[in-house]
Every structure is written in C-alpha cells, then in structure tokens.
Amino acid sequence: MLRSVGDAVIACDANGYILFMNGVAEELTGWTQEEAFEERLSDVFRIIHEETRLTVESPVDKVRRLGTIVGLANHTLLIRRDGSEVSIDDSGAPIHDKEGLLTGVVLVFRDITDKRRAERNLELLSDSGRVLSNSRDLSQTLKRIAELSIRTFSDFCYFDLIAEDGSIDRAVRLHRDPDMQPILDLASSMTLERTANHPVNRSLDTGTSTLITHVEDAWLQSIAINDVHLRCIRELKAHCLLTVPVQDGDRHFGTFTFCRTVNPATFNEDDCHVAEELAHRVGASLTNAFLFRSMERSSAELRAEQQKLRQFFLQAPAPIMVSHGPEHTITLVNAEYVRIIRRSSASELVGKTIRQALPELEGQRFFELLDQVYQTGKAYVGREMVGHLENVRTGEVEEAYFNFVYQPTVDSNGKVDGILTLAVEITEPVRARIEIEKREELLRRQASEIESVYKTAPIGLALFDAVDYRYLRLNDQQASIVGKPAAEILGKTLTEIAPIEGLREMFDGVARGVPLENALLEGELPSQPGAHRYWTVNYFPVFAEDGSVQAITAASLEITAQKRAEQALIQSEKIAAVGRLASSIAHEINNPLESITNLLYIARTSNDVDDIHHYLETADRELRRISLIASQTLRFYRQSTRPQAIQCQSLVESVLGLYQGRLVNSGVRVEADRWISQPVECLEGEIRQVLNNLVGNALDAMPHGGRLIVRSRTATDWRTGRRGLTLTFADTGSGISPTAQRRIFEPFFTTKGLNGTGLGLWISKEIVEKHQGRLKLRSSQKAGHSGTVFSLFLPFEAALPESAPTI
Secondary structure, three states, X not given: OHHHOOOXXXXXXXXXXXXXXXXXHHHHHOOOHHHHXXXXXXXXXXXXXXXXXXXXXXXXXXXXXXXXXXXXXXXXXXXXXXXXXXXXXXXXXXXXXXXXXXXXXEEEEEEOHHHHHHHHHHHHHHHHHHHHHHOOOHHHHHHHHHHHHHHHOOOEEXXXXXXXXXXXXXXXXXXXXXXXXXXXXXXXXOOOOOOOOOHHHHHHHHOOXXXXXXXXXXXXXHHXXXXXXXXXXXXXXXXXXXXXXXXXXXXXXXXXXXXXXXXXXXXXXXXXXXXXXXXXXXXXXXXXXXXXXXXXXXXXXXXXXXXXXHHHHHHOOOOEEEEEOOOOEEEEEOHHHHHHOOOXXXXXXXXXXXXXXXXXXXXXXXXHHHHHHHHHOOOXXXXXXXXXXXXXXXXXXXXXXXXXXXXXXXXXXOOEEEEEEEEEEOHHHHHHHHHHHHHXXXXXXXXXXXXXXXXXXXXXEEXXXXXXXXXXXXXXXXXXXXXXXXXXXXXXXXXXXXXXXXXHHHHHHHXXXXXXXXXXXXXXXXXXXXXXXXXXXXXXXXXXXXXXXXXXXXXXXXXHHHHHHHHHHHHHHHHHHHHHHHHHHHHHHHHHHHHHHHHHHHHHHXXXXXXXXXXXXXXXXXXXXXXXXXXHHHHHOOOOOOOEEEOHHHHHHXXXXXXXXXXXXXXXXXXXXXXXXXXXXXXXXXXXXXXXXXXXXXXXXXXXXXXXXXXXXXXXXXOOOEEEEEEEEEEOOOXXXXXXXXXXXXXXXXXXXXXXXXXXXXXXXXXXXXXXXXXXXXXXXXXXXXXXXXXXXXXXXXXXXXXXXXX
C-alpha cells in the first residue's frame, strides 16, 4: 500500500538509518531503496532553505526532539543525488512500539515544484508591479526588477538596453552569489557580437522570446567573443537560459535575460509567459518613464532655452541689438553692442529710440536703412560701412568701420514688428588691410628696385641649386664675368662653366650649411684661356623651413686688376727698398774706402818699411770689411724657390750689419743675444726683407738715439699646435698712437709723411702670413715708458709649398 501511494514515503529507525523507501521517494531523491538501505537519512534526504540556502533541521532530529508529528518549514528544497533541486513539503511522524518507545520515524513528502514555481512567479509579478508603478528613475527601476528576479526567478540576470546609436549597452547585470558578480561584470563588459546565434540578438531581430532549456558547452563556444569571455561564461555555469524582448507596442527597448544554474526546475513555457509579462510591464513603465522624462525635459529645456537665448544675446561675442516698432525703440542690447557704439552701459540705450540714443549718426545713412528694412521687410547687409561715433568717455568723435545685418522680425501674423541688428566692428582689420595694401605696394616697388639693382649690380650675383650646383638665375655682371650670354649659362653646372680647382669643394662646404665669406678665388675660365684671374667671393646657403639647404647664393667681385696693382706696388716697394739699401751700403762702404785712400797715401809718402807694412795691413782689413758688406748684400736679395733652413742669429746679424753705420751715427745701442740653436725653414730673402723693415722702422723711431733689443725664443702657435721661432724687436722710440696701430698693416698707411710709402709693413705681413706665421704689435706713448715691440712667429718646419710665389 505504501509503495502505491502518490506521496513519497521514507521510513527510518530511531537513529535515522533508512529502512524503507517507496518508488516516489526513490524518484524524488534519486536513490534506490537498495542503495539507501541503512544509509543515514541526512545523506539521502538533503534539504536546504530555498532563500537562505542553509541546511534545514532533519525531520528525524525534530521528531526525536519534539516527540510529535512535525511538518517541514516552507520553502524547503530537496537536493537530489545528481545535485538538482526539488521544492517539497513534508511531514514526519514518530513510530512507537507497544510500550510507547520511539522505534523510528516515517517521512511523507511530495514534489511541489510547479506549485512553488507558480507562487514565485506570482510573487515576482506582484512585487515588480509595485516597483514599476512607483518609479520614475530608469536605472533604479531596472536594478530593482533585477533584484526581484534573482530572489525568486533566476540565479542571475541582465538587461541589454538599445542605445540611441543602435548599439547594445548592458545596463544592468546582477548575480545572486556576490562572489560570482565580478565574473558576470567581466563577461558583460565585453562588446556583444552581432551574431544570430546569440539569444539577445535573436530576440532583438525576431521580437520573440528565446528559451534554451539546457545550455551546452558547444553553444557557449559559439557565442564566446574570445577565450577570456568563454572562460567567464563557463564559470557562470548557466544550466538554462530565457531571453525575452522588452518592448511597448512598436517601441523596442532591449531584452531581459534570465539564467538558472541549479534551481528546482528548468525554465518552461509558464516561466516564459511570466518573463514576457514582466518584460511587457517593464516596457510600458519605460515608455511612461521616457514620456515623463521627456515632458520634464521639454519643459525644463524650454525654460533653459529661453534663458540661454537671452544669455546668448547678452553675452554673445558679437554685438547684438533688438528694436521694435517703426521708431526703432531699443528693447534688448548686449555689452558688445554697447562697447562698439562707444557707450558706457545698456541703460543708456534700452527704452530709447535709436535716434535718441545715437543722435550723432544722423545723416550717416544708418537711420534711413533701418526705416527701409522695417517698411520693406527685406534684410540689409552692410559691409565696411564707416560711421562717426561720439565716445562718451572722452567726448571725442571717432571713426569706425562696421559689417552689419539689419534683419526684420515678424509677429504671429507675419507682420514686421522689429529689427534684429548684428554688427561687427572691423576698424582695426580695415585699417590693417589699408596698411597692408600700402606695404604691398611698397614691397612691389622695393622688389622692382631690388630686381633692378640685382640686374645692374657691379658685382656678379647668381643662385644655384644645392644638389648639382646648377645655375638657377644670374645677373648681367655674372654673365660678363663668365664671358657668355645668360641663356647659355642657365641650367649648366658650376664645373661646366667654371672648372676652377677647389671651387666645387667650396660649394660642398656651403651645401652643408657653412657660409663662405670674402674668400679669394683664382684661376682661368674657358671663355678666356691663358688669362689668370682673381675674384673675391661670398657663398651663402639658403635654408628651407625644415632647416635643409635648398639653394646657394653667390656674389663674385673680380679683383684681377687690383691684384695686378698690388703686385706692381710690391715690386715698387721692393725697388724702393733696394734704393734705401743701396744708400745704406754706399754709406757703409764709403767710410772704409776713405780710410784705404788715406792709408795708401801715407804709405806712398813714408820711408819707413814697418810703417808702410802697418798701413797696408790696416787697408787690407778695411777691404775685407767692404767684402763682408758686399756678401751680406748679395745674401739679402738672393731669392730661392724653396724653403731653406737658417739660424735666426745669421738672419738677424746679416740685417744689423747693413745698418751698422746708421746705428753708430744715430747713437742707437743694439742688445742682441739669447739666440736659439734650432734653425727655421723659410724663404731667406723674403724673411730678411721683413727683418729689414722692422729694423729700419725702429731706427726711424729713434732719430736721437735709444735702445734696440732683439730676442729669440721657441714658442707654440696654439691655433695650429705648430712649434716655431719667435723674434721680438723692441725699440725705445716715441711709440705709435692707438689710432695708427689699428691701421698699421693697411697698404699706403704711413706715419712718416712724404718719407714713407705705407707699403713696408703691409708687404711684411703678407710675407709672414704666406709662411703661416704671425706678426703682432704692441706700443705705448706713455712718457718715460714709450716704445714699440714687434713680435714675429715662424714655424720651424716649412709651412709653405716649394713653388710658392715670392713677394
């Protein structure tokens, strides 16, 4: 009889070990009687509370504790052997023997899943109705519905809202288990792929519900976005899924998706109807919420727009004025309009007619144009219109230029009732444009003048590209230098026109961004073969905005005639120096010749052989002196074509020997010692010419006697690191003024008046620089400390080629 009843029956002994189960109990628990026999009731009959998920007290324990028939608490779930859940209600009754002792407990229970499902569904609809009827906040409404859903209807749920741009936004997602909420959030944060297989997309596309009674892993893989998403949705362990569209009439809001993991039952058609009813109610509520929000927003927006419009007028960066009626009474004016008409505040204008507010505009066409617009209803656009306004702060009338629009406004009947004025003061831009036009005219004139100067300049001007160095343009003088018409030169490369050694290397340096100034260029051009010519050239890079060199400018001044004149001057100075030297030599030779003449006369008239012998020996010494002077003179002007090593003592003493007589006669004392032993390589004749100039100038500075100090030492040119000889010539003469010192090495500059040519030191400096040496000067005119010191540095090793031209 117990096996045939419709309720499940389990009997156990007083200690809670199972003795009997009928077929219904076997089906509900998932245990057979053979498997459950003598198992503890708590292991087979596992019950928890539906909402708290806590273990419920065992009926056996409760019957033993109370000794009476007991019933289970409401909302009890039976955990079946396979882990699924069944809603049950039951009762437990004690079994007594004849003596009244408890010998066991019998449990009678039944499956009330469908009943509980119906109760929970009704509860969800009832509670959601109260939420939807009292809520106006869209996000709070959806969140509250989700909270109700996971309490009784599903384990987790989410609401996908259709955004204004058509994309899907997961507005709400909620899980019953707080530990699973981060996983649901992570899965929901990933962009939903628009695949037809996804239930959300399917419900959105078809407008119908999607019910999946058993979620397969293969299906999860088909909707997963990536590996992370797949891992998340697997961890959520959805057992079944129900997606319903949320809509109201033709308006679609999105979808509600409900998922169960382990629940009393899988979603069925009844659950689907409940979810659809809930979605319908939510859709209707959302429509009302959107409508209410729209009405509130429209009302608020209207007020805000009115305020914004007024603020726009008052704060607009463009000057605005509104006038009404045929008299153009000012009703609204912003601060910018007040500023441009030279008034202090809007109160000076509002309520007045424009003729009253701006009387100085009478006769300037503005009033007549306003009348015209009001009468015709046609807008007027003014451009660069000049007005003369009184500045209330200064009392002065100022000229101003305006662009403006007079736009008629109409009433509800379409009749003109006022004028909106939009104005922009353009006084500064107009004046700037006028000034720019003047400057452009000036620039055009200057450009024309520059072009004229470019074409007629007495120096050659040209522009080259920075890659192949081709002529891009040139003036007539450059064409004249080349010796060809400009048309035959343009487009040709530099080396085609001027194959001068070293010229392309100069351009290579400029192409790297390094300008070349006042460089000497010499050579022959194909147009004049055999004619050696000289030019002073300046080459400059033309930079692009990115800093690269895009072109090269060239300025060339031919100095062939000047160079030839310099060579003539040098030759002239050389001849003059020979003349001065000849005078000194004649003076030096004349004295010993006079002595020889006197000695020979005395010897002829003397009868004493010893005296005659003495006189002849003295005459012989004087002849040897004349011979020495002659040999020194020959060495002085003996020119060599290559550098020779020579001791500095020999150089200096050979020069001093030529001035011996002048030194004695002028009372100048020479102090020459400290000779270094290392010889210096140089062109001996040219260096003797330099020393001759220095000694001669020192003697000229001491006509009444003094000291000439000559010293030598080793030194280093720190610019080049070359070791060399430094000779100093210091005199105790009157000194040289600072003004004269700045020009002392210039050609034709002299402090000796008609007695000097002004070429000696200029040529000396040229000789020293040819030897890559240096010639420096220090001088003082202080009383008691006057004098001049010339310092000459020459490198020990020859610093010039053997074929260097002589000067």
